[in-house]
Amino acid sequence: MNIPLGDYLKLLRGYLRNERGRVALLALLIILGIFFEIANPQLVRLFIDEAQADADYARLVGLAATFVGLAMVRQIMAVGAAVLGESVGWTATNALRGDLAAHVLGLDMAFHNSTSPGALNERIDGDVTNLATFFTQMVIKVIGNGLLMIGVLIAVARVDARVGLAIGAFALITIAVLVRVRTWGIPYQVANRARSAEFAGFIGERLSGTEDIRALGAVNHTMWQLDTLLRAWYPHNWRSGMVWLVTFFVTVLMFAVGITVALWVGSSLWQAGLISIGTVYLIFSYTEMLRRPVNEIRQQVEDLQRASASITRVRDLFALKPAINDDQARPPGPSVPSAPTVAFCNVTFAYEDDAPVLHDVSFELPGGATLGLLGRTGSGKTTVARLLTRLYEPKLGDILLAGDSMRHLPLTVLRQRVGLVTQDVQLFNASVRENVTLFDDRISDDAIMGGLSGLELGEWLTRLPDGLETRLKSGGAGISAGEAQLLAFARMFLRAPGLVILDEASSRLDPATERLLDVATARLLQNRTGIIIAHRLATVQRCDYILILDHGRVLEFGRRLDLALNPASNFYSLLRADLHEVLA
Amino acid sequence: MTATSPRSLSTAQLIWRLMGYRPWLYSGNVLAWSTVHMVPLLPGLLNREFFNTLTGNATMGLSLNTLLLGTFALACLTAITELLGALVDIPHRFVTGHLLRRNVFGHIFTRPGARAIEGSVGDVFNIIRDDARTVEDLLSWVCDVSGQILFSIVALIILLSINARMALLVFVPMILVVWVAQRANDRIYRANEVKRNADASVSDALNEMFEGVLGVKVAGGEARLVRRLAALSETRKRAAVRASILNSLLQSLFGNTVQVGTGLLLLVAASLMQAGTSASFTVGDFALFVYYLGFVSNLTVFWGRLIVTVQQSSVALDRMDGLLQGAPNSVLVRYRPLPLRHALAAAVPDYIGESAPLAHLETRKLTCVHPSTGQGVRDINLTIRRGEYVVITGRIGSGKSTLVRAMLGLLPLTAGEILWNDKPVGDPATFFVPPRCAYTPQTPRLFSQSLEDNIRLGAAVSDEKLRSAVRQAVLEDDLAGMEHGLTTRVGVRGVKLSGGQQQRAAAARMFARSADLYVFDDLSSALDVLTEQRLWQRLGDLQGATFLVVSHRRAALQRADRIILLKDGMLHAEGTLSELLAQNDEMRAIWRTEDGEANNP
Incomplete structure (x- = not known):
């Protein structure tokens, strides 16, 4: 028997511990509420028996009034419990959501490349929200109802032990059957959720590709793909619904047996003269009272199944460990130079196991020097940048920063010291300030303005309606690709890393803008080590060293001036080819 | 509710149209x-x-055992009956x-492609996924409530026939509660709206976080x-708790009516049920009243x-409706077949x-400005003749991409017209597609499927055409290096390919379609010199084709028959x-940097 409550508590234990006081209050409210609920039918029994026995009218009215009063108190407590439960549930799962997001962000790029943001959203928001629902619904309804059932059984047993036993057996069997059905149903629910996630991934990806799809006349094809997905999903949705149905059917059927037995036992005892008519009504109303908890538990079974599928997925996600971690990190020494030397020592790397992208790459760049990295597309230039930021790790060999293996630096420190500007700039649905500082509110306005004006973005900023507070859209609407690129430069300026890598950073800029950027780039590279990955020779003209990669191997490495003057060098031929191109 | 256009349908009308989509299934559901x-x-x-x-006090003359059975x-x-109900409802x-989802999604693809959605992808995604589910809920609840109403009517008639005064006591508080609830x-509407917006921001933040995971x-x-x-x-939590307070207060109000009703029943019954008058209101009657009261309270x-x-x-x-960008909201509930059980036609x-x-393509006073920033292109007159190679160039922010996007209908025109062989083009977005025109955007998007x-992308392309497209895009060497060749899965948004490979894969996608006019927006931005040269050289293989290229690269500018400078x-x-x-x-300013020192090493 696999009740996910244990798993759930294990997952949320730490988060709920901080909420101990409120959880205790919640429990108190629920238990008191149940107590009142059980007391009510006793009042009715008393009422009927006394009415049948010709009791005093005022006494009957008193009983009725007490009944109403208790009912109202109970409702107030129910509201309190619902609100408290909601609040506690969200507090706990918000913390869980944050931790899960942080954990997933820390996973390797290999993971992110194979998992769509939509699917991750489904996990971190969808699944965790299921857990919040699980908390509010489960704790209040399932546990509360469970306690209510137990209370009812005790109350009935006090009237007659045999009736108590009969109803107790009925309740236990019903629950046992439900648990079996639940366990049986999980795989179907999981399959259904997988289809739902696939559908979500499709929608998210195609929504970002509307321009491509429209311009290539692939709208009908896209809708056809949508239909194909729906068609594949439909039977799973159906089967998952059937699981719910069977659960449903079984409970109602069980209940039919229960209520009949209760009435039969009650009438037999009355006919034998053992109990009053009020007590027969009490047994009847207690059995009826079980209908709501059993029904609600039954309704919750689906949420329960969904939640247990969610718990499984959340735990699976937590179980993934990044291969790139701080296991070999040492406390960073204070003496690291602001412009470190960079050395690749026999680095071999492959994204997949058997197709190396870099073969035995070695070079050493002195601190403060600038390296121009050239090579055809797919030659491994971008990979060099990714290895230097430790987004990936060499399969063989090592990379040294200021003479020490990168693995010895904690990742947070490494990424403060190494800055990378990529071609794709992610903009956030947030203010310009937050976009530039990447949500670091410790950076002063002066520093931001300084960074932006240093990049000739000062004038652009004055054109914005709300200055630094102007909101940008995540898709980059209202800002050109070039401006976005400049913004990425500004981000880098503010972080002031010791090693700066520009990966095709200027390729989106037109030459006029690029020239503006040249000044800024020169200033950025001053007193820093720099690596510029470029496709154009013009871009590497300010570099001290040149590295040419070909199919993942070092074709040539040396001082730019040496290579440019050596007719036997590849760099020389490249320069010639380019010149020829210009003159053609 | 905001009426977006005079033709827009009310919520009730929309729901009614949805109910009529599968009328038999829905009637079955209600029944x-x-x-x-x-x-x-x-x-x-x-x-x-x-x-x-x-x-x-028996009236039916049945034995106890018969009653139990x-x-x-x-x-x-x-x-x-519940089983049957669920079989229809699912x-x-x-x-x-x-x-609903398909209609919204489909409509997005009738909008100008570069501005098909307003707001973030995450927002739109949420609307498509969750908001449709809310409407599903409503349709199911309507079935339930209509059943409950029928129950209440019949129950009221039965109770009235037993004891009219008591029956009214049971029902009057219910009506009050319903009235309060409506007030x-x-x-509740506002609280739920706040909650949904908070949901969207959380979801949005997550999407951004993982879309830009590398940068982060x-x-x-x-x-x-x-x-x-x-x-x-935290903001969402506050919204959720607030909504929950309102919801549970309302629920509690409903719950209370049963209890108060039972209490009232007891009060009135106190006189009726005393032994002397027990025939006028029996224990059985009391049981029936409480039993029905419970169900009628369900109605509330x-x-x-x-x-x-x-x-x-x-x-x-x-x-x-907001996603429709002004189109009548009847689009949401437009009936169309949803082939779920039968095989899908290609x-x-x-x-x-x-x-x-x-023969020639012309724009007259073409103007396209962004509604909020006011940036864009104005009064552009240009002509492109068959077989020409035209380059559009200019500084950053000069409107190059906006111009081609507007010409191709990927952005809505503010003013002006586009003429194809002197005939005005009605809807450029549906007009400028293969085999008339093929396009590679500045930031092409690949999808997580095979290369x-x-x-x-769904086009019927022969293997031979596919091979030539790959060659045309200078992708053949890369392909040879991939273990799975063309069946390589490119990963989410194509991330398993390098930036240049993504661009050239997008170019191959364009070349796989025969077209009169090929439009490239900054195609070569992630390509090295030699690859770019090969790409431009191989364009010569496409006999008779016309090229419109956004670029500031020398290799492109030099090949241009004509340059349009913005x-x-x-x-x-x-x-x-x-x-x-x-x-x-x-022009000299733009040319100079490209020129650079490379000439004089």
């Missing part, structure tokens, strides 16, 4: 659930008879929910983004939830209408490279 809710009338009557038999049989009947929800509508990691911004998520989550509970769901659906439909190519092959599927969104100059270099400072 089944009405039965489900009506069946409990019978056990109530049997229970009454049971207690009356015990106290000697009857109770059991009725319970089984309840189970069976497929109905799927079908109507996905009709609470507005606040490189910048060491993980902790800060998680803090931002936490702040948004269901009604309350229905109100909440109606409000939520209204918000949901408004949000979907997709037909997008319909593009008839036209003669390109081949990405290139084909400055600040206006057509600044036009001519051959040598003409422009001789006469135009702006």
Whole structure:
């Protein structure tokens, strides 16, 4: 028997511990509420028996009034419990959501490349929200109802032990059957959720590709793909619904047996003269009272199944460990130079196991020097940048920063010291300030303005309606690709890393803008080590060293001036080819 | 609710159209659930008879055992009707929910492609996924509530016939509660709207976080983004708790009516049930009243939830309406077949209408400005003749991409017209598609499927054509290096390929389609010199094709038959490279940096 409550508590234990006081209050409210609920039918029994026995009218009215009063108190407590439960549930799962997001962000790029943001959203928001629902619904309804059932059984047993036993057996069997059905149903629910996630991934990806799809006349094809997905999903949705149905059917059927037995036992005892008519009504109303908890538990079974599928997925996600971690990190020494030397020592790397992208790459760049990295597309230039930021790790060999293996630096420190500007700039649905500082509110306005004006973005900023507070859209609407690129430069300026890598950073800029950027780039590279990955020779003209990669191997490495003057060098031929191109 | 256009349908009308989408299925749903809710009338009557038999007031003359057996049989009947109800409800929800989703999604693809959605992808994604579900809920609740109403009517008639005064006591508080609940509508509506918006911001923040995961990691911004998520989550929590207070107050109000009703029943029954008058109100009658009261109170509970769901659906439909960008909201509920059980016919190519092959393409006073920033291009007159190779160039922000996007209908025109062989183009977006025109955007998007599927994108392309497209895009060497060749899965948004490979895969996608006019926006931005040269050289293989290229690269500018130079969104100059270099400072400024020191190593 696999009740996910244990798993759930294990997952949320730490988060709920901080909420101990409120959880205790919640429990108190629920238990008191149940107590009142059980007391009510006793009042009715008393009422009927006394009415049948010709009791005093005022006494009957008193009983009725007490009944109403208790009912109202109970409702107030129910509201309190619902609100408290909601609040506690969200507090706990918000913390869980944050931790899960942080954990997933820390996973390797290999993971992110194979998992769509939509699917991750489904996990971190969808699944965790299921857990919040699980908390509010489960704790209040399932546990509360469970306690209510137990209370009812005790109350009935006090009237007659045999009736108590009969109803107790009925309740236990019903629950046992439900648990079996639940366990049986999980795989179907999981399959259904997988289809739902696939559908979500499709929608998210195609929504970002509307321009491509429209311009290539692939709208009908896209809708056809949508239909194909729906068609594949439909039977799973159906089967998952059937699981719910069977659960449903079984409970109602069980209940039919229960209520009949209760009435039969009650009438037999009355006919034998053992109990009053009020007590027969009490047994009847207690059995009826079980209908709501059993029904609600039954309704919750689906949420329960969904939640247990969610718990499984959340735990699976937590179980993934990044291969790139701080296991070999040492406390960073204070003496690291602001412009470190960079050395690749026999680095071999492959994204997949058997197709190396870099073969035995070695070079050493002195601190403060600038390296121009050239090579055809797919030659491994971008990979060099990714290895230097430790987004990936060499399969063989090592990379040294200021003479020490990168693995010895904690990742947070490494990424403060190494800055990378990529071609794709992610903009956030947030203010310009937050976009530039990447949500670091410790950076002063002066520093931001300084960074932006240093990049000739000062004038652009004055054109914005709300200055630094102007909101940008995540898709980059209202800002050109070039401006976005400049913004990425500004981000880098503010972080002031010791090693700066520009990966095709200027390729989106037109030459006029690029020239503006040249000044800024020169200033950025001053007193820093720099690596510029470029496709154009013009871009590497300010570099001290040149590295040419070909199919993942070092074709040539040396001082730019040496290579440019050596007719036997590849760099020389490249320069010639380019010149020829210009003159053609 | 906001009326977006005079033709727009009200929420009720939209829901009505949805109910009529699968009329038989939905009628079956209503019928089944009405039965489900009506069946409990019978056990109530049997229970009454049971207690009356015990106290000697029997009216039906049935034995106790018959009554017990009857109770059991009725319970089984309840189970069976619920089963039938669910059998109709499950497929109905799927079908109507996905009709809505498909309509919204489909409509997005009728909008200008570069501005197909307003707001973030995450927002739109949420609307498509969750808001449709809210509407599904509403359709199911309507079935339940109609069953409950029928139950209440019949129950009222039965109770009135037993004791009219008591029956009114049971029902009058219910009416009051429903009235109060309706008064609470507005606040619940607003609370739910706030909650949904908070949901969207959280979801949005997560999407951004993972779409830009590389940048976030490189910048060491993980902790800060998680803090931002936490702040948004906290806002959502407050919204959820607020909505929950309102909802549970309402629920409690409903719950109380049963209790208060039972209390009132007891108060009035106090006189009636005393032994002397027991025949006028028996224990059985009391049992029946309490039993029905419980069910009728369900009506108020269901009604309350229905109100909440109606409000939520209204918000949901408004949000979907917002995605239509002004189109009548009847688009949301347009009926179309949803082939779920039968085999799917192959997709037909997008319909593009008839036209003669390109002789010349002309824009007249073409103007396209962004509605909020006011940036864009104005009064552009240009002509492109068959077989020409035209380059559009200019500084950053000069409007190059905007111009080509507007010409191709990927951005809405503000003014002006486009003429194909002197005939005005009605809807450029549906006109400029293969085989008339093929396009590669500045930031092409690949999808997480195989490289081949990405290139084909549903087009019927022969293997030979596919090979030549790959060659045309200078992708053949890369392909040879891939273990799985064309069947390589490119990963989410193509991330398993390098930047240059992605661009060339997108170019191959374009070349796989025969077209009169090929449009490249900054195609070579991620390509090295040699690859770029090969790419431009191989264009010569495409006999008779016309090229419109956005670029500032020398290799492209030199090949141009004509260059169109933009400055600040206006057509600044036009001519051959040598003409422009001789006469135009702006052109020289752009050319100079590309020129650079590379000439004189």
